[in-house]
Amino acid sequence: MLWIELTRKLSENLKEPFELEFVWRQQHELSKLDWLNLMREEISEEDETTLKAIADRLAKDEPPQYIIGWEDFAGLRFKVDERVLIPRPETEELVQMILEENPHQEALSVLDIGTGSGAIAISLAKACPSWKLTASDLSESALELAGENAKANQVQLELVCSDVLDDIAGSFDLIISNPPYISPDDRDEVDASVQKFEPDSALYAENDGYAIYEKIAQQAPQHLDEAGRLYMEIGYKQGERLKAIFETAFPEKEVSVIKDSFGKDRMLKVC
Numbered sequence: 467m468l469w470i471e472l473t474r475k476l477s478e479n480l481k482e483p484f485e486l487e488f489v490w491r492q493q494h495e496l497s498k499l500d501w502l503n504l505m506r507e508e509i510s511e512e513d514e515t516t517l518k519a520i521a522d523r524l525a526k527d528e529p530p531q532y533i534i535g536w537e538d539f540a541g542l543r544f545k546v547d548e549r550v551l552i553p554r555p556e557t558e559e560l561v562q563m564i565l566e567e568n569p570h571q572e573a574l575s576v577l578d579i580g581t582g583s584g585a586i587a588i589s590l591a592k593a594c595p596s597w598k599l600t601a602s603d604l605s606e607s608a609l610e611l612a613g614e615n616a617k618a619n620q621v622q623l624e625l626v627c628s629d630v631l632d633d634i635a636g637s638f639d640l641i642i643s644n645p646p647y648i649s650p651d652d653r654d655e656v657d658a659s660v661q662k663f664e665p666d667s668a669l670y671a672e673n674d675g676y677a678i679y680e681k682i683a684q685q686a687p688q689h690l691d692e693a694g695r696l697y698m699e700i701g702y703k704q705g706e707r708l709k710a711i712f713e714t715a716f717p718e719k720e721v722s723v724i725k726d727s728f729g730k731d732r733m734l735k736v737c
């Protein structure tokens with residue numbers, strides 16, 4: 467059988483037919499042209515078995531990134547699996563804003579709460595070798611993976627297992643977080659692949675999705691230096707309520723809600 471015949475047949479069962487090509491090309495580092503040339507060839511038995519296995523996993527809604535085993539974020543490669551959320555492009559915008567607004571050469575102390583794969587902390591450490599990064603998470607298994615990603619990207623992180631700031635000592639120039647912020651009541655609105663495969667603990671938070679923000683608002687004032695800044699990713703409908711929560715927590719600071727490149731409220735800054 468030709469590659470193109472099998473690919474077409476298997477893609478018929480997929481919600482996103484191009485994901486099959488995407489996974490194979492990423493795994494084998496093939497260009498679009500390489501892929502098109504491959505389509506004209508006879509497929510080997512071994513490749514047929516492998517391609518069918520990938521199609522089966524995609525048909526069960528497994529995210530392509532978990533099948534490939536990594537995701538690119540801010541120009542770096544991060545190993546991802548079911549222990550962690552797949553880092554999203556919106557979060558790259560948060561990283562970009564932090565890098566634009568803070569001095570790269572100073573020895574800033576920086577805390578990333580809910581680090582997951584380590585995407586935020588590792589990207590910042592890579593871009594600013596003078597910064598001292600602490601990355602925390604409630605999930606031991608996420609911290610294990612963040613440690614692997616730090617090693618693979620050759621950066622140093624202090625990894626701490628903590629429920630928000632419960633077990634974090636000292637104060638920081640920058641506190642950053644992309645916490646879980648979806649209300650458990652909105653579970654049905656979440657894509658099937660996210661719902662089935664990404665960890666609930668990375669997605670959902672009590673109190674309509676506000677619980678972790680509320681805990682950050684309660685604890686961060688004791689851990690942020692006087693001139694320190696707090697940066698967070700937020701749900702696109704949460705800006706107004708979170709602005710009020712953080713204005714109460716930090717009455718002497720300015721709180722702003724910032725939109726992402728799609729024009730949606732996506733980040734909150736306290737400075």
Ligand SMILES: C[S@@+](CC[C@H](N)C(=O)[O-])C[C@H]1O[C@@H](n2cnc3c(N)ncnc32)[C@H](O)[C@@H]1O
Pocket residue numbers: 550551552553554557579580581582583584585586602603604605608628629630644645646647667668669678
């Ligand atoms: C939305 S994911 C963000 C992961 C990563 N920072 C990113 O942006 O791709 C949220 C992370 O917060 C962690 N988390 C959930 N509840 C937490 C808590 N109470 N304290 C610390 N981390 C928590 C989850 O384990 C998960 O890794």
